[in-house]
Amino acid sequence: MEIAMPFFSLLAAASLAAPGYSIKLNDYPDKALEMGKSAAILADVVVDPKGKLVRCEKLDTFGDAELADEICKIYETKRHEPAHFANGEPAWFMERDVYRMFIPGTPTRTAIDTLRKPDAILEVNALPPGMETLDALVVIAIDEAGEVTDCGPDVGDEPSPVIQAVCANADVVPHDVFTTPDGNAAPYVSRMRFRLQVAAAPSDVAS
Structure with a gap:
């Protein structure tokens, strides 16, 4: 893949960020904690600019x-x-x-991790030795028309050539236009998981 670095990827600042969820151990239901239960949901969520989760639609559990x-x-x-x-x-x-x-150290952790599928797959010419795929999380800003205006690493991640390559291609996936509860289109932030995989070699054509 040729790494094209659009202007917005160079400017992606640390302040471009997804929400910081404030869930702690004392939020764990007592019964589930006592019994060592873990669970996960795949969900569509919306968080408002004040940090309140206003939509949580379960898709899978x-x-x-x-x-x-x-x-x-x-x-x-x-x-x-x-x-x-x-x-x-x-x-x-x-x-x-x-x-x-989930409770750390329980065997369900690995299975929970597989519940999240990539939002898009990008084909590249090569990956580090021994790797067949590589997942990267990016945070993106999207305007009222559904166009990407900014892109950068997720919280805790550092800028890297992989993040730059993903941000350069963040617009290959159609993005929804977000509508506020009062019916107006508004810019928003989202987080996406891209999976990089090596492009298949073209088949030899018999002459």
């Missing part, structure tokens, strides 16, 4: 069914750190992701 039913409710009762645009302005946030409550 894994693990303890009773705990899975509680995950949206637990997230909805908490106030989270809101998403931010690169200029530091709080933003609407929309994504499809895995939301989980």
Whole structure:
């Protein structure tokens, strides 16, 4: 893949960020904690600029069914750190992701990790030795027309050639136009998982 670095990828600042969810161990339901239960949901969520989760639509579940039913409710009762645009302005946030409550060290962790599928697959010429695929998370800003205006690494990740390559191609996936509860289109922040894989070699053509 030729790495083209659009202007917005060079400017992606640390303040372009997805929400910081404030779920702690004491939010774990007592019964599930005592019984060592873990669960996860794949969900479409919306977080408003004040950090309140205003939508949580379950698409798939894994693990303890009773705990899975509680995950949206637990997230909805908490106030989270809101998403931010690169200029530091709080933003609407929309994504499809895995939301989980699990006890570290339990065997369900690996299975929960597989619940989240990539949003898009990018073919590249090569990956580091021994790797067949490589997943990268990026945070993107999207305007009222559904166009990408900014892109950068997820919280805790550093800029890298992989992130730059993904950001250069973040617009290959159609992005939804976000509508606020009052019916107006608005810019928003999202987080996406891209999977890089080596492009298949073209088949030899018999002469």
